[in-house]
Amino acid sequence: xxxxxxxxxxxxxxxxxxxxxxxxxxxxxxxxxxxxxxxxxxxxxxxxxxxxxxxxxxxxxxxxxxxxxxxxxxxxxxxxxxxxxxxxxxxxxxxxxxxxxxxxxxxxxxxxxxxxxxxxxxxxxxxxxxxxx
Amino acid sequence: xxxxxxxxxxxxxxxxxxxxxxxxxxxxxxxxxxxxxxxxxxxxxxxxxxxxxxxxxxxxxxxxxxxxxxxxxxxxxxxxxxxxxxxxxxxxxxxxxxxxxxxxxxxxxxxxxxxxxxxxxxxxxxxxxxxxx
Numbered sequence: 001x002x003x004x005x006x007x008x009x010x011x012x013x014x015x016x017x018x019x020x021x022x023x024x025x026x027x028x029x030x031x032x033x034x035x036x037x038x039x040x041x042x043x044x045x046x047x048x049x050x051x052x053x054x055x056x057x058x059x060x061x062x063x064x065x066x067x068x069x070x071x072x073x074x075x076x077x078x079x080x081x082x083x084x085x086x087x088x089x090x091x092x093x094x095x096x097x098x099x100x101x102x103x104x105x106x107x108x109x110x111x112x113x114x115x116x117x118x119x120x121x122x123x124x125x126x127x128x129x130x131x132x133x
Numbered sequence: 134x135x136x137x138x139x140x141x142x143x144x145x146x147x148x149x150x151x152x153x154x155x156x157x158x159x160x161x162x163x164x165x166x167x168x169x170x171x172x173x174x175x176x177x178x179x180x181x182x183x184x185x186x187x188x189x190x191x192x193x194x195x196x197x198x199x200x201x202x203x204x205x206x207x208x209x210x211x212x213x214x215x216x217x218x219x220x221x222x223x224x225x226x227x228x229x230x231x232x233x234x235x236x237x238x239x240x241x242x243x244x245x246x247x248x249x250x251x252x253x254x255x256x257x258x259x260x261x262x263x264x265x266x
Contacts, residue, residue, distance in 0.1 A: 012162065020160055027156050028191035029147060032198030034205055044205065045265060053208035054187065054194040058161035061187040065165030072167055072177065075186035077258075079212040125210075132178060 002069065002106055002131060009097040010068035014059055016051045018088045024055040050085040057123055059094035060112045064129055068096050069108055072133035076107065080125035084116070091117040096127070106131040135202065135239055135264060142230040143201035147192055149184045151221045157188040183218040190256055192227035193245045197262055201229050202241055205266035209240065213258035217249070224250040229260070239264040 025031050030052055033040035041049040057080055064073050086092060096110040108131055113124040158164050163185055166173035174182040190213055197206050219225060226248050233242040241264060246257040 014162060023156065023160050024191070027153055027160065027188070029145065029195040030191065030198035032204050032206060034207065035198075040204070045207075052191075052194055052198070053211070054191050055160070057211075058157070058163065058185075058187050061185055062162040065163035065168075065185070071165050071173070073165060074167065074178075075215045077212075077214045078186070078190075079210075081210045082208045 004069055004098055004101065004108065006098050006100060008068060009095060010063050011093060011095045012059055012063050012066070013091060013093050015089060015091045016055065016086055020055060021049070021051050021088065024052050028052065028054065030054070046085050048087055050087060053082045053123065056086045056092055056114055059092055059114060060096060060127060063094050063096040064110065064127060068098065068110065069129065069131040070133065072131060074130040074132060076128040076130055078125065078127045080112070080123050082123045084120050084122045086116060086122050092122065099126070135266070137202055137231055137234065137241065139231050139233060141201060142228060143196050144226060144228050145192055145196050145199070146224060146226050148222060148224045149188065149219055153188060154182070154184050154221065157185050161185065161187065163187070179218050181220055183220060186215045186256065189219045189225055189247055192225055192247060193229060193260060196227050196229040197243065197260060201231065201243065202262065202264040203266065205264060207263040207265060209261040209263055211258065211260045213245070213256050215256045217253050217255045219249060219255050225255065232259070
């Protein structure tokens with residue numbers, strides 16, 4: 001069983017480096033020049049390279065897999081809105097908070113939000129995980 | 134402007150290696166032993182290590198960022214259900230299909246699905262992107 005309750009929360013911080021973006025492009029194969037090409041990105045609405053949304057949201061996987069509920073978490077679903085770009089060397093704080101727990105089995109619904117160092121929400125949404133530690 | 138229409142589709146294939154899982158654990162910081170520890174995973178419901186859901190779904194970012202609609206795509210939202218595990222050396226085919234396009238601006242809704250080499254759906258859902266090539 002588990003000792004988690006609604007309202008429990010966990011946090012992780014990470015500064016997204018250029019190396020992270022390049023590595024994520026390699027793993028995912030997503031070579032969108034908005035992430036990789038300074039000249040292309042300079043002409044975009046953002047004026048500079050941005051991190052892949054899926055790289056930023058991987059910090060939610062981090063909080064869930066390491067802390068809340070932690071090891072043995074199995075992702076059932078994920079729903080996210082991307083609100084603002086993440087630039088190279090932005091520091092992202094990902095927070096997950098338990099919003100509900102099923103009574104019949106250890107399925108957790110978590111409200112998830114990623115903010116940058118200025119406190120702006122860059123993405124937010126909900127993850128559902130099965131917890132089998 | 135663009136020449137895309139509802140029903141347009143694109144595909145990418147990738148075999149998820151152990152090295153991909155280790156690299157994704159490093160980038161995301163998600164060190165859940167279900168992904169990394171053979172002994173822990175042997176005692177899980179899956180009986181072996183599985184890929185991070187967020188690693189598998191990064192192939193959707195790949196299809197969108199590279200092909201459909203391609204470079205200059207900006208993620209607005211993503212919603213996914215994880216249906217089945219992905220094991221080391223499974224080959225995943227990610228498919229994105231345009232399900233709607235806004236008339237007033239280049240916002241695409243894409244139906245996305247990832248299948249393994251046995252044709253089983255491992256994850257599926259919807260992504261919304263703004264296209265500014």
